[in-house]
Amino acid sequence: MEQRVRQLASGAGLLFTRAVQFTEEKLGQAEKTELDVTFENLLLRADATKLWTEKIFRQTEVLLQPNPSARIEEFLYEKLDMKAPSRLTNAELLGQYMQDAGKEFGLDSPYGNTLMIVGDCESRLGAAERDFIQTSAISFLSPLRNFLEGDWRTISKERRLLENLRLDLDSCKARVKKAKQAEAKAATPPDFQETRPRNYVLSASASALWTEEVEKAEHELRLAQTEFDRQAEVTRLLLEGISSTHVNHLRCLHEFVEAQAAFYKQCHHQMQELQKELGSADLNEPVIRLTSTVPAESDTLKIEEVQAPATGTRKAKVLYDYDAADSSELSLLADELITVYTVPGMDSDWLIGERGNQKGKVPVTYLELLS
Helix, strand or coil: CCCHHHHHHHHHHHHHHHHHHHHHHHCCCCCCCCCCCCHHHHHHHHHHHHHHHHHHHHHHHHHHHCCCCHHHHHHHHHHHHCCCCCCHHHHHHHHHHHHHHHHHHHHCCCHHHHHCCCHHHHHHHHHHHHHHHHHHHHHHHHHHHHHHHHHHHHHHHHHHHHHHHHHHHHHHHHHHHHHHHHHHHHHCCCCCCCCCCCCCCHHHHHHHHHHHHHHHHHHHHHHHHHHHHHHHHHHHHHHCCCHHHHHHHHHHHHHHHHHHHHHHHHHHHHHHHHHHHHHCCCCCCCCCCCCCCHHHHHHCCCHHHHHCCCCCCCEEECCEEEECCCCCCCCCCCEEEEEEEEECCCCEEEEEEECCCCCEEEEHHHHHHHH
């Protein structure tokens, strides 16, 4: 109990000393140890990285999920470590309403027939949007979040510790300076012309005490300087790691652009096909369509009949886990190596992957192609 009280008293005294030093620095009454220019530039770059990473992360979340209520719900599920319920995209919901309306009005009517066609297209657009959101969340948002919640918190913690040690160092410097001034004053030769002569026996004793106090303050200063230098080096190494963060975020940005380009390309293709179908179809004739979220080329491609080409196969490293949506796809595990190749007429967003005797389609965005 007594030891704990002493620790609390020591901690309170340290906080008070730091507060006094900080206040005097703000008032211009105390000197402050300045960091070198290179270190200051590293701090500025780290702060800028955190600021813009946070802004890009927040705005990307708004882009992928404009509904603030849905974002809050997903955030709560994430903090509670629970899986968020599946949610239809706006396009999928619109497609569902159109198809329900088409059935209500009847497939034998031009309006009901067209609603079924357009609703099917909207459903496919919504499914493509959902895939784009999932891919972007894994390949782009997750690395940004990991930096903000992991690396940056570590950097901030070490910076706070460095600032506290700097305050301790400057406080020690101030104590050494005051002790030396008091020692010099106590060691002043006697002046017998003084109106009120001092007790020179006491003065000699005080001089010895101040000399001891100077030695003690200088010892504490050396310890504080050592701790400060060690912490400065640790913080410097963390700040220099921001360069690696930029490289990682650059790769993730490329993946985000590729996923976005593939999404818009697929949407453009779907809308062109819809325009052709609406332009060429006789809307007075009933049309029976089967709703599908799988691209047309997936229906015609039979995986079991695909043979690996003699040349053109490559090794690929799997970046993230992937669960196959149907029997034509191949499930993947992060960090495993598989053989991939393309086949004529296949969507550019997919490759054929082989693992032993297993074979199936795999998304390009989940792979890192090796030379």
